[in-house]
Amino acid sequence: MKEVNRDILQKAIDQLPEFDPEPWxxxxxxxxxxxxxxxSQASQALPEFEPEENQWNKIDLKLGVGNRKIIPLxxxxxxxxxxxxxxxxxxxxxxxxxxxxxxxxxISYSTEIKTLINxxxxxxxxxxxxxxxIKLCCSxxxxxxxxxxxSSLKYELENLNHQYxxxxxxxxxxxNDENILKAYTKIETARSRVIRELVSKLKS
Amino acid sequence: MNPATNINNxxxxxxxxxxxxxxxxxxxxxxxxxALYTRAFRMINNKEYAHDVLQESFIEIFHDxxxxxxxxxxxxWMKTIVYRKSLLHIKxxxxxxxxxxxxxxxxxxxxxxxxxxxxxxxxxxLPDGYRAVFILAEVDGYRHKxxxxxxxxxxGTSKSQLYQAKKQLQKILHELKP
Numbered sequence: 001m002k003e004v005n006r007d008i009l010q011k012a013i014d015q016l017p018e019f020d021p022e023p024w025x026x027x028x029x030x031x032x033x034x035x036x037x038x039x040s041q042a043s044q045a046l047p048e049f050e051p052e053e054n055q056w057n058k059i060d061l062k063l064g065v066g067n068r069k070i071i072p073l074x075x076x077x078x079x080x081x082x083x084x085x086x087x088x089x090x091x092x093x094x095x096x097x098x099x100x101x102x103x104x105x106x107i108s109y110s111t112e113i114k115t116l117i118n119x120x121x122x123x124x125x126x127x128x129x130x131x132x133x134i135k136l137c138c139s140x141x142x143x144x145x146x147x148x149x150x151s152s153l154k155y156e157l158e159n160l161n162h163q164y165x166x167x168x169x170x171x172x173x174x175x176n177d178e179n180i181l182k183a184y185t186k187i188e189t190a191r192s193r194v195i196r197e198l199v200s201k202l203k204s
Numbered sequence: 205m206n207p208a209t210n211i212n213n214x215x216x217x218x219x220x221x222x223x224x225x226x227x228x229x230x231x232x233x234x235x236x237x238x239a240l241y242t243r244a245f246r247m248i249n250n251k252e253y254a255h256d257v258l259q260e261s262f263i264e265i266f267h268d269x270x271x272x273x274x275x276x277x278x279x280x281w282m283k284t285i286v287y288r289k290s291l292l293h294i295k296x297x298x299x300x301x302x303x304x305x306x307x308x309x310x311x312x313x314x315x316x317x318x319x320x321x322x323x324x325x326x327x328x329x330l331p332d333g334y335r336a337v338f339i340l341a342e343v344d345g346y347r348h349k350x351x352x353x354x355x356x357x358x359x360g361t362s363k364s365q366l367y368q369a370k371k372q373l374q375k376i377l378h379e380l381k382p
Contacts, residue, residue: 003311012322013343017242021258022255029259032259033266
């Protein structure tokens with residue numbers, strides 16, 4: 001593009017007038033900034049909320065399900081056959097080589113638990129007994145208590161016990177008001193339910 | 205017209221503005237209001253809307269100052285915010301015709317008696333799109349690549365629009381001062 005007298009245009013541009021905004025504009029901006037500041041302060045002071053105590057347990061259970069290895073049917077059949085053969089060999093070996101006189105002292109693990117359960121039919125009558133029953137079962141058969149189902153319930157029970165003790169300390173400090181009594185009832189109801197579930201699962 | 209030339213140290217002012225120091229924010233506003241308002245008004249050609257744009261721009265400036273990296277200079281950075289908002293206001297991006305294959309052979313001769321007063325009047329009479337490109341390219345020295353980016357158009361369109369704007373300006377100047 002050819003331009004003649006370009007310097008004249010440049011001179012005119014350099015001398016173009018400037019304009020001032022109205023004096024009230026700053027006050028308008030200030031109002032916006034104040035509002036912005038208030039919103040930002042208020043949003044920082046918003047309350048935070050805790051998820052339910054057993055939320056992690058739920059997640060943990062789901063993660064467990066996802067991570068489980070799926071064994072193909074063919075391989076499963078092979079494993080089962082191998083396990084059955086091993087058990088047969090062990091059984092024959094014990095039959096042939098164990099001294100006849102010592103047979104009566106062989107007690108299987110499952111029998112022991114069964115005996116314990118049978119001896120404690122009234123153990124679940126009170127929660128304390130039930131909790132002792134759970135502890136006893138888990139100490140005798142830790143594998144059973146490590147199953148996701150039972151460990152989840154145990155975790156829930158521990159949390160409820162913790163909440164119970166926290167509530168106790170609050171009640172000691174501030175006395176029992178209506179809300180604290182309501183919270184006691186809520187925790188106790190939940191504890192009873194969890195204990196009942198645990199006992200029934202351990203008995204099954 | 206460019207306040208960036210006589211401003212030595214904005215760094216401290218910027219830091220205070222980031223800390224939401226209202227006195228510093230007003231200081232920054234006072235320092236640049238004239239230069240920025242002039243740009244908004246010249247681009248939009250309407251006092252009321254230019255005030256709106258300046259207000260929106262300063263709110264964005266104070267909000268985004270924490271992200272300002274300093275590579276372009278504070279005034280340039282603020283000026284771009286004002287122009288972007290002004291362009292949004294006049295919504296010129298869809299008004300352009302493509303002149304990619306146009307030849308710029310016609311000579312543009314500026315009159316010897318051209319003054320700032322007449323040029324200002326002529327700029328006001330330009331259609332929005334021409335005015336925007338002329339202001340960005342000639343008054344504020346933006347490159348076509350930058351104009352294209354700012355306006356969301358092709359670089360070629362920016363060049364052809366500037367050519368058309370100048371031709372149109374000549375016509376208007378002739379009408380204003382035969």
